[in-house]
Amino acid sequence: MLTAAVLLPLVGALAAWIVPGNRLRPLVLPAVAIPHLVLTLALLAWTPPPSPQGWIHLDPLGKIVLLSISILFLVCAVYAVGYLAYRRDRSNRVLCMGMLACLSAMTLVTASQHLGLLWVAVETTTVTMAPLIYFNRNARSIEATWKYLLICSVGIALALLGLFFLAYATLVAQRDATLLLGPILASARELNPGWLHASFIFMLVGFGSKMGIAPLHSWKPDAYGEAPGLVGALLAGGLVNCAFLAILRVYQISLAAGGEYLFFQKALLAMGLLSMGFAAVFMARQADFKRMLAYSSVEHVGILAVALGLGKGALFGALFHLLNNGLTKGVLFLSSGNIHRSYNSKSTEVVRGALGRLPWSAGLFLAGFIAITGSPPFSPFVSEFTIVSSAFVEGRYLAGGLFLLFLAIVFIGMALTVLPLVMGEPPADAERTDYRDRLLTVGPPLALLGLILMLGVWLPEPFQRLLRDGAALLEARP
Amino acid sequence: MDSLADQLLVLVMLFNFIVLGSSRMAFCIRAAAVQGVILGVLPGIIHSFSWHLVAITTGIIAAKGIVIPWLISDAVRKAGIKREVEPFIGYVPTLILGAIVTALAFVFAERLPLAPEHRDLLFVPAAIATLMTGFLVLTTRRKAISQVIGYLVLENGIFIFSLLLTTAMPVMVEAGVLLDLLVGIFVMGIVINHISREFSSIDTSRLSALREE
Numbered sequence: 282m283l284t285a286a287v288l289l290p291l292v293g294a295l296a297a298w299i300v301p302g303n304r305l306r307p308l309v310l311p312a313v314a315i316p317h318l319v320l321t322l323a324l325l326a327w328t329p330p331p332s333p334q335g336w337i338h339l340d341p342l343g344k345i346v347l348l349s350i351s352i353l354f355l356v357c358a359v360y361a362v363g364y365l366a367y368r369r370d371r372s373n374r375v376l377c378m379g380m381l382a383c384l385s386a387m388t389l390v391t392a393s394q395h396l397g398l399l400w401v402a403v404e405t406t407t408v409t410m411a412p413l414i415y416f417n418r419n420a421r422s423i424e425a426t427w428k429y430l431l432i433c434s435v436g437i438a439l440a441l442l443g444l445f446f447l448a449y450a451t452l453v454a455q456r457d458a459t460l461l462l463g464p465i466l467a468s469a470r471e472l473n474p475g476w477l478h479a480s481f482i483f484m485l486v487g488f489g490s491k492m493g494i495a496p497l498h499s500w501k502p503d504a505y506g507e508a509p510g511l512v513g514a515l516l517a518g519g520l521v522n523c524a525f526l527a528i529l530r531v532y533q534i535s536l537a538a539g540g541e542y543l544f545f546q547k548a549l550l551a552m553g554l555l556s557m558g559f560a561a562v563f564m565a566r567q568a569d570f571k572r573m574l575a576y577s578s579v580e581h582v583g584i585l586a587v588a589l590g591l592g593k594g595a596l597f598g599a600l601f602h603l604l605n606n607g608l609t610k611g612v613l614f615l616s617s618g619n620i621h622r623s624y625n626s627k628s629t630e631v632v633r634g635a636l637g638r639l640p641w642s643a644g645l646f647l648a649g650f651i652a653i654t655g656s657p658p659f660s661p662f663v664s665e666f667t668i669v670s671s672a673f674v675e676g677r678y679l680a681g682g683l684f685l686l687f688l689a690i691v692f693i694g695m696a697l698t699v700l701p702l703v704m705g706e707p708p709a710d711a712e713r714t715d716y717r718d719r720l721l722t723v724g725p726p727l728a729l730l731g732l733i734l735m736l737g738v739w740l741p742e743p744f745q746r747l748l749r750d751g752a753a754l755l756e757a758r759p
Numbered sequence: 760m761d762s763l764a765d766q767l768l769v770l771v772m773l774f775n776f777i778v779l780g781s782s783r784m785a786f787c788i789r790a791a792a793v794q795g796v797i798l799g800v801l802p803g804i805i806h807s808f809s810w811h812l813v814a815i816t817t818g819i820i821a822a823k824g825i826v827i828p829w830l831i832s833d834a835v836r837k838a839g840i841k842r843e844v845e846p847f848i849g850y851v852p853t854l855i856l857g858a859i860v861t862a863l864a865f866v867f868a869e870r871l872p873l874a875p876e877h878r879d880l881l882f883v884p885a886a887i888a889t890l891m892t893g894f895l896v897l898t899t900r901r902k903a904i905s906q907v908i909g910y911l912v913l914e915n916g917i918f919i920f921s922l923l924l925t926t927a928m929p930v931m932v933e934a935g936v937l938l939d940l941l942v943g944i945f946v947m948g949i950v951i952n953h954i955s956r957e958f959s960s961i962d963t964s965r966l967s968a969l970r971e972e
Contacts, residue, residue, distance in 0.1 A: 395932065397929070397932035397935075397936075398931075398932055398935070400932075400936070401932060401935035401936060401939055404936075404939040404943070405939060405942075407943075408939065408942050408943050408946055411946050411950070412946065412949075415950070415953070418953075419957070420957045420958065420968065421968055421969060423950065423953050423954055423957050423966075424954075424966040424967075424968060424969055425969060426950055427903065427950055427954060427963070427966060428966070428969075430943075430946065430947060430950060431897075431906060431910070431947075434910060434943055434947075435897065435910060435913065438910070438913055438914055438917055441917055441936070442890070442917045442920060445917065445920050445921050445923075445924060446920075448924045449874075449920075449923060449924060452874055452923070452924060453872060453873070453874045458924045460932075473872050475871070475872050476871075476872065502969070503969040506969070507969070
């Protein structure tokens with residue numbers, strides 16, 4: 282079944298290449314995404330045993346990421362059908378193929394237990410996303426693509442070096458050099474601390490730059506700002522989660538290695554708080570609402586890192602937040618894409634009073650803003666609350682206090698941008714385009730919003746168990 | 760056999776300096792390609808014969824020696840680039856910096872807890888020196904193409920380190936890494952082509968429209 286989940290999108294990519302005409306091609310996306318979600322749910326219910334050499338296995342951590350990616354992709358796929366109907370002027374062949382190939386790579390990331398294979402899959406997601414950022418084909422988007430491609434490629438190359446250091450540590454410990462997660466976890470205590478230390482630093486920098494954690498986030502505002510809304514959603518909810526899964530794997534190894542995890546936790550905590558601080562500073566008075574969303578993504582990557590750094594009770598919150606962040610970013614990016622289409626501008630000077638022109642999209646954008654800043658009753662509130670309360674229960678008052686402070690600043694900063702955009706007085710000379718809210722462009726983000734609302738008030742029992750199983754894998758055992 | 764490997768590694772490090780010091784783009788590309796070919800030969804020298812090895816060696820030589828240089832030269836041709844590399848800082852300072860990082864690489868490698876059988880070999884210093892050279896090229900050059908060459912040299916450095924690990928990277932994964940590198944460079948080539956069309960130049964210091972006000 283896993284093989285099918287990886288191959289199906291590739292077949293879809295091939296189909297997208299063959300199908301002539303811009304009108305029919307986007308239909309391939311939901312045609313792949315629906316069976317992919319069905320397969321994912323089946324995989325979650327009946328998990329196949331690990332492959333004979335132990336390379337491929339879907340553990341609880343992988344399952345959580347796979348679920349979040351598959352849901353988000355289905356929503357983006359349905360949205361794409363509606364969105365691309367407005368962009369008939371340019372060929373969407375590359376976009377459709379890139380999205381599907383990326384889905385295949387992301388699925389592989391979630392199931393890899395061999396770190397080399399995981400690396401290959403993560404790098405594939407980087408490369409397949411690059412042409413998508415360039416969909417608008419103008420000077421600004423080419424600049425964003427170049428920065429994204431170069432910084433992420435170099436970052437990921439450093440992560441590869443970190444992986445080699447890890448394998449070398451097993452060699453120095455007089456074992457067969459290996460990158461399989463199982464044997465590394467089993468023998469982690471005997472590994473040379475010097476090599477492990479170096480390996481963790483390189484992998485943190487490498488996967489961290491892919492995830493966009495401060496101070497390695499410089500490509501993020503550009504790429505998220507210039508990419509079409511639906512690509513932004515996939516970047517913020519798909520690629521970020523894949524890179525975070527890679528960080529989780531490193532975290533698992535650091536736990537198994539004993540003393541090393543304290544260092545890794547501290548580094549994650551510091552970088553996480555730094556990300557939140559950066560986001561808080563740059564979020565206020567942002568002149569471009571898509572760039573603002575990018576800083577929101579930097580903030581939430583920071584929240585995830587802080588939660589890992591705190592450990593214990595926050596781990597459950599981290600895994601839950603991973604899903605919540607991905608889905609809520611979907612709502613925000615898709616609705617912001619609609620607003621962008623309607624005004625043909627991303628500037629907050631021009632885009633004002635969107636509620637009058639696009640009641641649905643603007644309403645969704647506003648609701649997404651309320652959700653992402655951690656207000657009840659939406660699910661990000663639950664996960665953020667879990668993280669903060671665990672910080673205070675564990676007596677980490679400084680980290681918990683800073684966390685709350687940054688959340689508050691971000692809330693105010695984001696409100697200063699979002700509220701005039703949604704409710705303000707529309708400027709008289711704003712450009713009008715033929716974009717109108719339709720079922721296909723409003724329904725998908727609305728469904729996502731419904732989902733995070735549901736998760737905020739009711740967490741289904743199997744999913745709760747999955748989160749607990751995942752958190753148990755990340756818990757420190759003395 | 761090990762002494763031959765060491766001599767080749769010295770050659771690899773010399774090519775670092777050629778990449779750093781040459782002002783002509785075509786020469787730079789060829790230097791990086793030759794470096795890749797030398798690296799492709801290395802596994803054949805240090806490991807005993809197997810079909811796995813033959814496949815990897817051919818793959819690396821084909822990719823790093825032929826396909827990638829061709830992709831980059833093609834991008835150069837299409838973009839109609841002038842000959843100069845146009846560094847942010849001059850050639851002599853970069854060469855001196857290159858010498859410093861190479862020296863530091865040797866000092867650093869001395870202090871690493873290496874496995875006994877690797878203690879007297881040049882693999883680790885060569886890997887670090889090449890990696891740092893790649894970084895230098897990436898950060899000090901204006902042209903997008905030079906940055907791709909820097910990325911390539913950086914990957915070469917990482918590859919040297921991977922030679923110490925025989926069993927950790929199975930063929931599938933090694934092929935995957937190589938394929939990702941290839942596709943990555945291919946996409947970079949396309950992007951460069953678009954940059955040159957959009958800006959009538961591939962000077963990356965002109966890519967500065969996107970920033971915080």
